[in-house]
Amino acid sequence: xxxxxxxxxxxxxxxxxxxxxxxxxxxxxxxxxxxxxxxxxxxxxxxxxxxxxxxxxxxxxxxxxxxxxxxxxxxxxxxxxxxxxxxxxxxxxxxxxxxxxxxxxxxxxxxxxxxxxxxxxxxxxxxxxxxxxxxxxxxxxxxxxxxxxxxxxxxxxxxxxxxxxxxxxxxxxxxxxxxxxxxxxxxxxxxxxxxxxxxxxxxxxxxxxxxxxxxxxxxxxxxxxxxxxxxxxxxxxxxxxxxxxxxxxxxxxxxxxxxxxxxxxxxxxxxxxxxxxxxxxxxxxxxxxxxxxxxxxxxxxxxxxxxxxxxxxxxxxxxxxxxxxxxxxxxxxxxxxxxxxxxxxxxxxxxxxxxxxxxxxxxxxxxxxxxxxxxxxxxxxxxxxxxxxxxxxxxxxxxxxxxxxxxxxxxxxxxxxxxxxxxxxxxxxxxxxxxxxxxxxxxxxxxxxxxxxxxxxxxxxxxxxxxxxxxxxxxxxx
Numbered sequence: 436x437x438x439x440x441x442x443x444x445x446x447x448x449x450x451x452x453x454x455x456x457x458x459x460x461x462x463x464x465x466x467x468x469x470x471x472x473x474x475x476x477x478x479x480x481x482x483x484x485x486x487x488x489x490x491x492x493x494x495x496x497x498x499x500x501x502x503x504x505x506x507x508x509x510x511x512x513x514x515x516x517x518x519x520x521x522x523x524x525x526x527x528x529x530x531x532x533x534x535x536x537x538x539x540x541x542x543x544x545x546x547x548x549x550x551x552x553x554x555x556x557x558x559x560x561x562x563x564x565x566x567x568x569x570x571x572x573x574x575x576x577x578x579x580x581x582x583x584x585x586x587x588x589x590x591x592x593x594x595x596x597x598x599x600x601x602x603x604x605x606x607x608x609x610x611x612x613x614x615x616x617x618x619x620x621x622x623x624x625x626x627x628x629x630x631x632x633x634x635x636x637x638x639x640x641x642x643x644x645x646x647x648x649x650x651x652x653x654x655x656x657x658x659x660x661x662x663x664x665x666x667x668x669x670x671x672x673x674x675x676x677x678x679x680x681x682x683x684x685x686x687x688x689x690x691x692x693x694x695x696x697x698x699x700x701x702x703x704x705x706x707x708x709x710x711x712x713x714x715x716x717x718x719x720x721x722x723x724x725x726x727x728x729x730x731x732x733x734x735x736x737x738x739x740x741x742x743x744x745x746x747x748x749x750x751x752x753x754x755x756x757x758x759x760x761x762x763x764x765x766x767x768x769x770x771x772x773x774x775x776x777x778x779x780x781x782x783x784x785x786x787x788x789x790x791x792x793x794x795x796x797x798x799x800x801x802x803x804x805x806x807x808x809x810x811x812x813x814x815x816x817x818x819x820x821x822x823x824x825x826x827x828x829x830x831x832x833x834x835x836x837x838x839x840x841x842x843x844x845x846x847x848x849x850x851x852x853x854x855x856x857x858x859x860x861x862x863x864x865x866x867x868x869x870x871x872x873x874x875x876x877x878x879x880x881x882x883x884x885x886x887x888x889x890x891x892x893x894x895x896x897x898x899x900x901x902x903x904x905x906x907x908x909x910x911x912x913x
Contacts, residue, residue, distance in 0.1 A: 455774070455856050460899035462773040463497070463562035464811070464851075467899035469858040469876050472886035473912035477540030485527040485906035491892045493528055493904050494557040497564045499585035500898040501534040501543050502909075505554040505568075527906075532570070532583060537900035540911050544587030549573045552581075555604030556695045560851055561895035561902075562770070563697045567608025569652045578602060580610055582652040590653050599689070605649060606695045607713040609658070612648040613702065615689050616662070619643070622686050623670075637670035642706035645691050649700075649715050659715025665706040673705035698734050698754070712754050718742060722750035722758050734768055737777055741766040749782060751795060762793050771812040772854045779830070781809045781817075792817070792833060801833025810852045811859055813879055818859050820849055825861065827882055837882025847873065853896045858885060862894045874912075888912075 452468075459465030485491055494505040507528045531545040532554065548554070549572035556563050570581040571594065578594040580602065594602045597614070605611040620641045642665035649658045673686055691704025699718065702709045710719045710732035719730040721742050730744040735751075743749040743765050751759040751766075764782030771777065779800070780793045789804040806819035806826060816827040816836055827836040841847070847863035854860070860876045874894055876885040892905035894912070901912040 456899060458773050459855055460500075462771075462896070463560075463564070464770045464853045464896055465773055465899060466853050466855045466860070466896050466901055469853075469855040469860050469885075472876070472888045473874075473901055474888075475910050476913040477911040478908060479535060479540045479542070479910075480908035481528050482530045483527050484908070491904055491906055492559050494554070494559060495561045495563075495895070495904075496555075496557045496568060497561055497897055498534065498566070498568060500537070501585070502537050502561060502895070502897045502902055503532065503534045503568065504529055504909075505532055505557050505570075506530075506548055506552050532568070534587060535902075535909060537897035537902050537911065538913075540909065546581070546583050546587060546589055548581065549579060553604060556606050556608075556697060558697075560893065561897050565608055567652065569604045569608055569610050571602050571604060571610065580652050580655070582608070592653075592655060595655070601691075602650075603693045604695055605693070605700045605713070606698055608652060609695075609700075609713060610650045610652045611693050611695070611700050612646075612650055613691055613693055614646045614648075615643040615691065616646055617643045620688055622688060638667060639670050639673060639688070639706055640667045641665075642668075642688055645702065645704065645707045647693070647700075647702055647709070647711060647715075649711075649713075661709070661711060661715055661717060663702060663707045663709040668706045670705075672703070696734050698738070699732060699740070701732070712740075712756070714754065716754065716756045718752055718756055721752040721756050722761070733766065735766060735780065736768060736771075741780075741782075751780075760795055760797055762797055763799075764791060764793075766793075767808065769809045769812050770852065772814060772856055774814045774856050775812050776814075776830075779812065779817075781812075790819075792830075800831070801828075803828060803833055810849070810861070811854055813854060813859065814856065816879055818852065818879070825859075825877065825882075827879065836880075839877050839882045839884060841875070850893055853894070853901070854879070860894075862890065864890075864893065 456467040496503050531547045533545050534543040536543055548570055552570045552572040554570040568583040573579045578596055580592050580594050582590040600614045602610055602612050644665050645663045647661045688705050693700050693702045699710050708729040718732045718740050728745045730742050733741040735741055738754045740752045741749045742752050749762050749765055762782050766780045766782040769781050781790045784791050791802050792800045806821045808820050810820050811818040815830055817830055819826050824840045826838050829836050846866045848866045850862040850864045852859050852861045858876050859879050860874055862874055864872045872890040873887055874890045875887045890903050892903055894903045903910040
């Protein structure tokens with residue numbers, strides 16, 4: 436009878452482990468199991484390795500359980516050809532958009548890209564997932580839109596840009612078209628400077644609005660349109676990032692750019708700033724804001740956003756732009772274990788140190804004074820960073836449950852964490868060439884270190900698997 440009970444308990448435990456592993460596969464920080472120290476199970480070299488001193492900032496996105504690596508920005512990496520010794524741009528990574536099976540390291544598909552590609556949405560920690568990837572590519576006078584499906588299928592069309600338009604990848608597989616409206620504005624006179632080089636402030640009172648359009652990448656059909664009005668602004672945001680022929684910065688009154696997150700597109704330029712949802716809803720105008728101050732929008736996940744404008748209060752907003760409530764401080768996005776309740780926000784403390792644990796209705800449950808940020812919101816504890824120490828804080832009370840301290844930091848910086856629901860693994864990366872990175876696993880219940888293994892670059896979780904992105908390529912850890 437005892438043997439039967441033991442077998443039954445073992446079977447039930449295996450079923451629970453399997454269910455937990457499957458749940459973890461649904462999360463951008465979830466790993467099927469961290470019970471044992473991982474070993475390298477496959478390697479996939481890049482077409483071109485990163486330089487020894489280059490930080491590995493390979494853009495990635497997850498599509499249908501595949502780790503998709505996008506082209507790196509050409510101007511970020513340079514090599515010296517032996518023949519001429521002249522600097523020539525050469526991107527690191529793969530030549531094409533490359534999808535990799537995180538379990539086996541096999542290349543599922545590759546899609547070539549054209550001249551000067553800009554692809555998105557993407558990030559640097561494999562936390563963004565999309566059902567459609569878009570790349571805007573080609574020479575300035577013949578830009579194209581390349582849409583890539585999760586199976587590697589593609590669609591290509593001409594962007595059809597006029598001289599004063601630009602097109603960029605947007606959230607959720609959209610493309611976003613930007614255009615200044617109205618007649619060009621004459622630049623203001625140069626500021627007056629004294630002999631010490633102190634200049635009068637340059638306030639721009641006139642400028643052109645920007646039309647922002649969300650388009651279907653496959654057909655070019657307009658899905659939404661928003662007009663962002665010019666607002667008087669100091670000229671600091673209107674100078675080009677390069678210098679003119681005389682060595683001085685140049686004033687560009689029509690400068691405007693856009694960058695996509697998982698759920699938003701941020702538009703910034705000379706006299707304009709706005710954040711829109713994937714449905715084209717202005718999020719930065721929700722709630723009240725201080726006059727003359729742009730509002731900053733932070734994606735919190737689960738269709739929620741924090742909007743702050745320099746005051747001590749942030750507005751919680753949904754994807755339709757409706758204000759859900761207000762929170763003291765500035766909430767930051769926090770990675771959460773998929774088995775954790777989605778009931779807490781962690782804005783910076785109004786006392787100037789640490790953070791608060793706050794419910795969506797603004798109720799403060801507890802305050803942490805010494806940690807700088809939340810690394811993981813888990814089922815029973817909140818894991819926070821206290822410099823060289825990690826602490827586990829009781830989710831309901833904030834009481835310290837455990838503390839773990841790195842015994843030899845050696846100039847290592849904490850990159851991010853992943854979890855299997857019972858263990859949290861923290862990625863420590865070197866801040867100089869002398870150190871070696873480390874992946875350290877800590878028991879979520881006790882804070883006891885379970886194991887530590889060396890790593891040579893960021894480690895990300897994809898479909899329950901661990902993948903290290905190193906200067907020479909990808910390494911599967913299992």
